[in-house]
Amino acid sequence: MYGTMLDTPLLVSRILEHGAERHGATTITGFDSRLEPRPTRFDVIAARAAATAHALAELGVGHGDVVAILSESRTEYVEAVFAIPAMGAVAMPVNILRSDDFKTSALRDNDVTIALVDPEVFSSVLELTADLPSLRHVVVVDTHVPTGHADTHVEVHALEALLDGRPTTYPWPELDERTAAAIAYTSGTSGNSKGVAYTHRSIWLHSMQMCMAESAALRSGDTILSTVPMHHVMSWGLPYAAFMSGAGLVTARPRPGEGLHTGADLAKLLGTFRPNKLMTTPAALQQLLGQLEAHPQSLSHLSEILVGGSGVPEALFDAFVERHGVTLIQAYGLTETSPIAAFARPDPHSSATHRRAQILGQGRFPAGVRARVVDGDRVQPNDGWSVGELQLRGPWVTARYLGDDSPERFVDGWLRTGDMASITPRGYLDVVDRADDIIASGGELISSIELEHAVVRDDRVADAAVIGVPDDRWGSRPMVLVLLKPGAVATARSLWEGLDGVLEMWKRPDRWAFVDDIPLTTVGKYDKVAIRARYAAGEYSVTRIAPGSAR
Template identity: 45%
Template structure:
């Protein structure tokens, strides 16, 4: 039996058309270098998206062509988010924090034809462009800069390529063009955008999102039990637009009329605090390191900024230390755990406690990664391949399946090409996340570690994440990372690397004692070292791979602190 419903594809064009007609006066704010903010309505951004589509068409962009962006969070990047996929091409956000050789590898693997770049990133692009073999056009976004800059940097960039590459100014490319576009009706399974993994364990791998997957992810993410954002909210979008499509925030915003504040490259604590004060945002999204930096600034500069409008912030990318959540609670700001990855578009879970609980009763739920969003199925798989129960105790690797969960990596070549499922990552129609944890009977996911970061000591597992969170609750510890290192007797033992707060001292025996009673005695590290900073990946996670490499070549030397 066939339904009587109309067959209308889910597409990015419909999110754009919805926003400019239903929420035309909602606003996008973009931070500028002088501390000011430019403002554009959804209707104005939609008109510019149409103009951009006309300009890209004139450059020869057709269906399936990859249009890359090397940009911060700003209005023009939002316009590309909609123009490129709505015209049938594929948006490819380049992670500007990756090493140059990886950025060039990714651009070549994706076969990017056009590159949109922010003016502030031109020095980096000058060095990269000769290695980007498929790029034919570069479009430079000067934002609100003086137009005089256009005449100086564009010719220099063209000559830096060492081959025929046409360079254009963004404002000039869209100027005078029609503010409407005849958006094509593309199949909803067509590629709309692509992102690459950060490549911490090999070459970065491409994930291609469909119009359908982006649309459905936006709908699921906006639910009250998930991100819970609507036309009543103004959100500070700190999570970069090159990081899994800014966690889908631009698409969620156009779906529900949510206003966005876009910080550009100004991600330091002081400008962020002033943005919150000036725009009166009530919600935000970003990784834990951003919130740690902002907290340190607010504590060191009481009264420097009024952040009282901010009520909650979604925190993802890595686990949020409980001590950080408690500190923000005291400011009247609730930090909410969310979990996802590039391969999951990204939203999988959000840690909103059940209704009606007291703060004390809600606290254990807030420390989890949260409940699963509708349309994402989850299972835990044990070491022997057995499916484990949701009993809050049985720990295994998390596997996922759903309409916005990747089933393979992009293999390069044709725009519709996709690699055969990698058995290390995909099997039986499920995505292997590489994350280890347990799920409670009421569906709350708790991740205890990455499979590759679990410390295997004497046949038992030690959670590096748990030790890190406990150490960062000590008043002297700003950051802590724990890795497993070889041990002749136990196979592996934990090695704790701590960053102390300025002007605060703590001895290793004191830190050992601080852990006593919080974890089993045999889990407490006896290897310790103070470091200046924990190295981070391109998306702000602790880079334990680099720490293990540094230990292997003798750059890290542990001090032994035996148990008393």
């Protein structure tokens, strides 16, 4: 027996229409190349998205065509990630900070004929066109076309000129909800980047989950400041969730030429827009905390900070709670999971001790995400201490990569995340380490994350990153890069001794290097590939501690 409910497709176009109809006066604020804020109402975004669809259709975009977007966070970006999938095409945000080889490969592999580009990256995109014979049009997100493009085979347009006079409504087609809506690429920190194609259905369900109370809990009246760039999984899918819930959104962009926000920039954004929610990364929070220590500022307008990308050190968590009265809620996810798969809101039925462990972990899985940890061929029990590789499946979890079967990443319908983790009986996740980053030392496994969090407990330390390095006796040992706070003085020995009662002797890093900066990826994670390469090249001045008694 079948049910009697209508089988209406879950489409991006309906999210757009809903936001414009029900929350038209709410705004999304992007920033132009001069970092000037551009607040735009939802109903205006919807009208401009329709005009954008008309313009792209006239340039030849049809169903299933991939349109690339190479830009920083701005309101036109939001219009594009609605317009392109709603008209039946596929939006492909491209990280402008990635290498030219990556950008060329992404555009060529997806037969991109049209690219929307930020004026700041226009010249660099033109340099790629010789290797992109399929690219026919470059649309500059501006009022005019920059000069100096006579030697290219592509036609160059100014977006505002294309939109001028276009209709502000569009006959959005009735699509199969399982068709591709957007393409995102993994960061490539543990191998070649791989493409994931989100469907209209997966975007809709992920957006609903972001609005639920146990997740991001977005609702009408909220103002969210996000430092997560639009090219990183559409800023965690926030534009779609904002339009669905009616929450206002500020999509910040860093200074020109910079990959990440400084603490001063983030503090200024908080003071200017006074959001009640902040979505960001641990790296940005470390910068913000340093700024607040030097230049105190009230965060009373913030109800919570939602943070993801990597685990939050306990010391950083406590600093915001105790000094600024703001609670941090951790999130866990991957490009392959759209990206949010878990949120660390505590279980009110748990004891205070368990609630603290829950919020310091990576979160609890919602009904839409199934999770298991696997050690070899054995599925581990959810007992909170048995560790294995985390595997996921669900309606917003990918089942494959574009043009890459990668059978080693999928098993029996489960995505292998590459994260070593445990799950508690109540469904809370604790990520021990990346499988590639865990340190096998003398037959024992050491978590680089545990060591990083232990080192930053010291008040003199601003940040720390740990890798495993070769060791003749133990096979591998931990090496830590330490970034001290401004004006702080410390020796490797004093920091090592400061780990008494925090880490077992055999776990402590016995190689220490003080640095002025720690390499980060374009999304704010430690770039451990770069750190390993620099260590192998002898670029770090390393101090060894107790080399004969590390175990």
